[in-house]
Each structure stands twice: as structure tokens, then as C-alpha cells.
Amino acid sequence: MSFNIEGLAFAVIRRKSVQAAEGISGFCQALPVRCDIIEVSLYHKKFYHSMKTYDIIIIGGGPAAIVTGITVKKFFRDKSVLMIKEEADGLVPCGIPYIFHVLGKDADQNRMGPKPFVDLGGDVQVETVVKVDKDKKNVTLKSGETFGYDKLVFATGSLPVVPEFIPGYDLKNVFYIKKSYPYIKNLAAEVADFKKIVIVGGGFIGAEVAEQLAASKIDVTLVESESLCFSKAFSPELSAIATEELKKAGVHIMTSTLVKEIIGENNRVKLVLLSNGKKIETDAVIFSIGYRANTQLAKETGLELNRYGDIHVDNYGRTTVKDISACGDCAQDFGFLTGRSDVVKLASTATAQARTLGHNLFGMRIKKCTSGTLGVFSTAINGMAMAAAGANEKNASEAGIDIVSAKFSSPDRHPGTLPDSSVLTVKLYASPVDGSIIGGEAWGGKSVGEIINIISMSIQKSITVFEMISFQVGTHPLLTASPVNNPIIRAAEDIVYQISYCKSAVRE
Known part of the structure; x- marks a missing residue:
């Protein structure tokens, strides 16, 4: 017996023979919808029910997942897309530190969700995927529900590194900067009661959280293993x-120092023991020592992972399994300058990958303009904006790349006597062979945020310092540096001098 309810096909039989069961199986396979079989022990009945199939299923709900979904729905409007995310509310990842002060300890001020994707007709399930069957092309949720797919995208993001090798890492009041709305909402409420906090890790997130907590009049000590923060x-x-x-912002900094143990009392943090033998009293510890790709499901699915645990993908986000792609923090990066496997977990990188992937899921439509990931970093500490892109003295030396550099400073308004003027410094790094710009840094006022994007574009398009010195810019006294002293152009001009007019270029 077969019947149809609201467009879905069903079939029910009393199994009296193997032949009957095989017959109904053949019937279901011929149906225009995908069918599964559920065994019912009573009277040996089998019930065949439809499993909804989507053109694309995206696992994840962060920036990479959202941009992939938006791109597909915008340019392939007839395609059905399902996003499966574990939490209803998400957070703007880079905005998390500012919840702790600037945003008034209110995580709701930093919420991010898939509304733009939904507005374009995308579907969302707030659930956890527990299994992917790459042969049958379906995913199973924790609830037991199953969905089929034509294309599958892993955009599962990253998780904070948990130092299980440090005794006491799991004591009460030991926290991590998770990209989780309920977790961070709870943490923001709890820190209001703390007087002293130790932050472990002096990268961007750790330093920014430290600055924000110090601004809230909390006694903050930051412990960093390197000789400098942000290194x-x-x-x-x-x-x-x-x-x-960071020191000027009121943060106590201990560099070239490791945490050896977190000592508790009544299962709650009391002291932090350092590698130099010192002990710091504290009410809480926040670890911010990096992130690792969230790829356990990918591993269980049978996807190939690299040595960092990232999903192995090609330059267009395709995995080694047909019709499965990956983008964002869970996917492998290749260094733009080195071509080597790299680890750059930034929302800007993730969304760039997602756009390319979204356009190319149904055939190669967009040629990727870069051959790898260029780390473009920016921050603001104590009112000072700082940013970097590409090569510098340290990473160029480690990669065996020769560089020549120059630095120039000038007011970011003209004249520099204008009330909101600040000194803007730009440092460029170029190849001494052909003058191509391969790196840059900038620091000063808020204009740094866009200055570094000009440098980043120059690196990606292989612009040389010889071209940069004739770069035409728009200027205005209230908005930009003087056209006479544009820091990017003047730094480029200094490198031209070193390459073309000096007998030996300065190679740092």
C-alpha cells in the first residue's frame, strides 16, 4: 500500500516474504523523493518515510558559514540551503574582548546571527550534527533527524586550546575565550565580581581582553611565553x-614566563605558579593561548587532515572527498608568501574563503585571485591603532626571504596642528630583487585600519615600490595625511632609493 501526504511519499507493507520487502524497496527507490526505512517490530511492518534533501548543507554558524550561505542564496536563488548550527545566537568573534568593558559587559551588544542568510531564503536548524555519511550523502543530527545533501560544506570553526598539561587547568574559575554566546555571556557576568584576574597569552585576544578588564578597574596580570606580546x-x-x-593601559605584564601550575583551594583557583617560581594570587584565570580547528566530526567522516588538524583542502576549498568542501578556521591555509601550510584563524580570512567557495560550488565561476592566505592583523590598545600584513624582519628571516625596508612618519591630517591629528607611521617591506611589496606595518590613529588594507591589496596584486611612488591618492585636510608626506608613498620612495641608488641594499 502506498499513499501521499502533503507531497511526501510513504509506503507500508506487512512483510510476509523477502520478495515483498524487496519489491517495496524497489518501489521506494523509484520515488522522486529520497526514502529511508524504519523497522517496526509489531507485525514485522516496515515504514518508508521521506528524508528531505538539500542542494547544500552547511555545518557551522560562524562568519564562514554565514557568508557561504549568503553567497549561494544570492547567486543561485533556486538552490536549497540548510545551515546547521549548534547555538541559536552567535557572537562577532573579534568583538568578544569589548564585551568586558566598552559594551558594558553585555554580550547581547555583540550578537551575530544568520538573519541575512534567512532573509534570502535559507533554512536554519539549531542542532548538532553527530554523523556524516559521505557515501549515502546525508547528515544525522543529535535528535535522530537525517537530511540528505548534494553538496556539503564544513564551516565548523575553531575551539580554544585547552592546556591539559598544566595541573589545575580544570579548576573552578578557569575560563577560556570561547566563541559561544551563552558561555561568554556567563563569563562577562562573573568577572564583575572578581578583583584579580590572570590572563595567559599575549596575542590579540588575550591582550585585548586584558586591556578591557583593566579599564574596568580589575587588577590584571598577563603572562606571555614570548619576550613581547603580539610577537x-x-x-x-x-x-x-x-x-x-598595554602596560600604559594598566596591565601588569610578565613576558618570557610560563604558567607551571594553577593551585586551588576548595576546587577554586587561588594561586598561579610561574616558571620563575613566583606565585600570583588571583580570583580567576583566563586562558587565551590560541585556537585549534574544530575538526573532530570531519575526522570521523573520513576527511583528510593536515599536521595541524585542519581539513585538507585545495585552493578552492575542495576536500579530498567529492562534493564536500570546507572553509574558515577548520580548513587548511597556505601562506601567500611561502606556499607552505600555515595557520591563520581570522574572520577576514574565513569570509574571503567562503565567498570564493560559495561562487564555485556549482562549477568554477570565480578564479581565485590569490595563491594563499595573507595574514592581515589589526588591533587598538590604549588608543593606539596597530596593524600588519605579510612579511616582516622576523618571519621573512624564518622563511629565508630577503627584504629591504623603510619607515616614514607624518601627521594623519594636514596641517598636523588640527585638533584630532595624530602621528601615522608606515613601514614597508619589499623584495630587493624587483621591488615588489611583500609586507607592511602601520601604527598611529584610526586611519591605520584602512592604511593596512591598502598595503594588503598592494601585496596581493604584486605592486612594486616603483609603481607605488606614482600612486594617485585623494587627500583632504580633515581626513588624510598631506599629499606631500603620504607615509606609504614616502616609505616606498625610500626603498626605491635603497634599491636603485645605493650600491648595496639594506637587507634586514
Whole structure:
């Protein structure tokens, strides 16, 4: 017996023979909808029910997932897309530190959701995917519900590194900067009662959280294993500037120091033991020592992972399994300058990957303009904006890349006597062979945020310092530096001098 309810096909039989069961199976396979079989023990009945199939299923709900969904629904309007995310509300990842002061400890001020995707006709399920069957092309949710797919995208993001090797890492009041709305909402409420906090990790998130908590009159000590904060992204010069600004913001900084143990009392944090033997009294510890790709499901699915645990993908986000792609923090990066596997977990990088992936899911329509990931970093500490892109002295030396550099400073308004003027410094790094710009840094006022994007574009388009010196810019006294002293152009001009007019270029 077969019947149809609201467009869905069903079939029910009393199984009297294997032949009958095989017959109904063949019937269901011929139906225009995908069918599954549920065994019913009573009278040996089998019930065949429809499983909804989508053109695309996206696992994840962060920036990469949202941009992938938006791109597909905008340019392929007839395609059905389902996003499966674990939490109803999300957070703007880079805005998390500012919840702790600037946003009034209110996580609701930093919420991010898939509304633009839904407005374009996308579907959302707030659930957890527990299994992916890559052969049958379906996903199973924690609830037991199953959905089929034509294309599957992993955009599962990243998770904070948990230092299980440190005794006491799991004591009460030991926290992590998770990209989770309920977790951060709870943390923001709890820190209001703390007098002293130790933050472990002096990268962007750790330093920014430290600055915000110090602004809330909390006694904050930041412990960093390197000699300077921000050292994995900035040059030694800019790292020193950033570390000093963090001190000016009221943060106690202990560099070249490791946490050896977290000591508790009544299962609650009391002391932090450092590698130099010192003990710090504290009410809480916040770890911010990096993020790792959230790829356990990908591993269980049978996707290939690289040595960092990221999903192995090609330059267009395609995995080694047909019709499965990945983008964002869970996917592998290749360094733009080195071509080597790299780890850059930034929302800007994730969304760039997602746009390319979204356009190309149904055939190659957009040629990727870059051959890898260029780390473009920016922050603001104690009112000082700082940013970097590409190569600097440290990472160029580690990669065996020769560079020549120059630095120029000028007011970011003209004349510099204008009330909101600040000194803007730009440092460029170029190849001594052909003058191509391969890196840059900027620090000063808020204009730094867009200055670094000009430098980033120059690197990605292989612009040389010889071209940069004739770069035409728009200027205005209230908005920009003087056309006579544009810091990017003047720094480029200094490198031209070193390459073309000096017998030996300065190679740092």
C-alpha cells in the first residue's frame, strides 16, 4: 500500500516474504523523493518515510558559514540551503574582548546571527550534527533527524586550546575565550565580581581582553611565553610598541614566563605558579593561548587532515572527498608568501574563503585571485591603532626571504596642528630583487585600519615600490595625511632609493 501526504511519499507493507520487502524497496527507490526505512517490530511492518534533501548543507554558524550561505542564496536563488548550527545566537568573534568593558559587559551588544542568510531564503536548524555519511550523502543530527545533501560544506570553526598539561587547568574559575554566546555571556557576568584576574597569552585576544578588564578597574596580570606580546603577528619593533601601550593601559605584564601550575583551594583557583617560581594570587584565570580547528566530526567522516588538524583542502576549498568542501578556521591555509601550510584563524580570512567557495560550488565561476592566505592583523590598545600584513624582519628571516625596508612618519591630517591629528607611521617591506611589496606595518590613529588594507591589496596584486611612488591618492585636510608626506608613498620612495641608488641594499 502506498499513499501521499502533503507531497511526501510513504509506503507500508506487512512483510510476509523477502520478495515483498524487496519489491517495496524497489518501489521506494523509484520515488522522486529520497526514502529511508524504519523497522517496526509489531507485525514485522516496515515504514518508508521521506528524508528531505538539500542542494547544500552547511555545518557551522560562524562568519564562514554565514557568508557561504549568503553567497549561494544570492547567486543561485533556486538552490536549497540548510545551515546547521549548534547555538541559536552567535557572537562577532573579534568583538568578544569589548564585551568586558566598552559594551558594558553585555554580550547581547555583540550578537551575530544568520538573519541575512534567512532573509534570502535559507533554512536554519539549531542542532548538532553527530554523523556524516559521505557515501549515502546525508547528515544525522543529535535528535535522530537525517537530511540528505548534494553538496556539503564544513564551516565548523575553531575551539580554544585547552592546556591539559598544566595541573589545575580544570579548576573552578578557569575560563577560556570561547566563541559561544551563552558561555561568554556567563563569563562577562562573573568577572564583575572578581578583583584579580590572570590572563595567559599575549596575542590579540588575550591582550585585548586584558586591556578591557583593566579599564574596568580589575587588577590584571598577563603572562606571555614570548619576550613581547603580539610577537607572532608584529615585527619586534611594533611588538615592543604594542607591549608598552598595554602596560600604559594598566596591565601588569610578565613576558618570557610560563604558567607551571594553577593551585586551588576548595576546587577554586587561588594561586598561579610561574616558571620563575613566583606565585600570583588571583580570583580567576583566563586562558587565551590560541585556537585549534574544530575538526573532530570531519575526522570521523573520513576527511583528510593536515599536521595541524585542519581539513585538507585545495585552493578552492575542495576536500579530498567529492562534493564536500570546507572553509574558515577548520580548513587548511597556505601562506601567500611561502606556499607552505600555515595557520591563520581570522574572520577576514574565513569570509574571503567562503565567498570564493560559495561562487564555485556549482562549477568554477570565480578564479581565485590569490595563491594563499595573507595574514592581515589589526588591533587598538590604549588608543593606539596597530596593524600588519605579510612579511616582516622576523618571519621573512624564518622563511629565508630577503627584504629591504623603510619607515616614514607624518601627521594623519594636514596641517598636523588640527585638533584630532595624530602621528601615522608606515613601514614597508619589499623584495630587493624587483621591488615588489611583500609586507607592511602601520601604527598611529584610526586611519591605520584602512592604511593596512591598502598595503594588503598592494601585496596581493604584486605592486612594486616603483609603481607605488606614482600612486594617485585623494587627500583632504580633515581626513588624510598631506599629499606631500603620504607615509606609504614616502616609505616606498625610500626603498626605491635603497634599491636603485645605493650600491648595496639594506637587507634586514
